[in-house]
Amino acid sequence: MALTSRTAWRDIRSPLTVADLRAMLVAPSRGVIAFPSRPYDEVYPGIIIGDCWMATDPVILESLRVSAVLNAAQGIGQSHLVDTDSYFYESRRLPVKFLGLRAIDADWYRLEDWFQVAADFIHESRRSGKVLVHCVQGLSRSATLVIAYLMIKLHMSLSQALQTVRARREIFPNDGFLQQLIRLNNQLMDARRVNVSWL
Numbered sequence: 001m002a003l004t005s006r007t008a009w010r011d012i013r014s015p016l017t018v019a020d021l022r023a024m025l026v027a028p029s030r031g032v033i034a035f036p037s038r039p040y041d042e043v044y045p046g047i048i049i050g051d052c053w054m055a056t057d058p059v060i061l062e063s064l065r066v067s068a069v070l071n072a073a074q075g076i077g078q079s080h081l082v083d084t085d086s087y088f089y090e091s092r093r094l095p096v097k098f099l100g101l102r103a104i105d106a107d108w109y110r111l112e113d114w115f116q117v118a119a120d121f122i123h124e125s126r127r128s129g130k131v132l133v134h135c136v137q138g139l140s141r142s143a144t145l146v147i148a149y150l151m152i153k154l155h156m157s158l159s160q161a162l163q164t165v166r167a168r169r170e171i172f173p174n175d176g177f178l179q180q181l182i183r184l185n186n187q188l189m190d191a192r193r194v195n196v197s198w199l
Helices: 005-013 018-029 059-062 086-090 111-127 141-154 158-167 177-199
Strands: 040-044 047-050 066-071 097-100 128-132
Touching: 018 158, 018 177, 040 128, 040 141, 040 158, 047 141, 059 066, 059 086, 059 128, 066 111, 097 111, 111 128, 111 141, 111 177, 141 158, 141 177, 158 177
Parallel strands: 047 128, 066 097, 066 128
Antiparallel strands: 040 047
């Protein structure tokens, strides 16, 4: 689903709802939730979203020339966490910068507390190569952080950022994360309106 001027205008004039975002996410798959069909996808130049299996495969990471890894599901012992850290990559002779976030894929989890940290890491990492942002499936946590990055650093609207990522990978952030992205969108729109009014 391509971004239309009507959709972009909606971001400004009347805030998006979770239902609006869900509709955008399922539109390319004819109204059904689609799970990722590949272990990884480059969703924007220099930004790869992937799953936990490709994130732990040195051969794939080296072949993709990944120079930084953001694990949005760092941890040990639970099925929704991925046990990697800086040492994991060092021991496999992969010279990558690493950021690990122990985020939970649940409506109640405040992933928005990490939006700025993740955006700064992705932005800096893109200057020197490709960055992999992953969780377990590359479906919810990692996708949310990449969307937030596109909004914060590249000044995309929420609908534009979401559709940019969805055009290249099947994603479906949970409703709580979608609501947090709506809040971020509103904050950024308000800040930009204030900045423009000072010109």
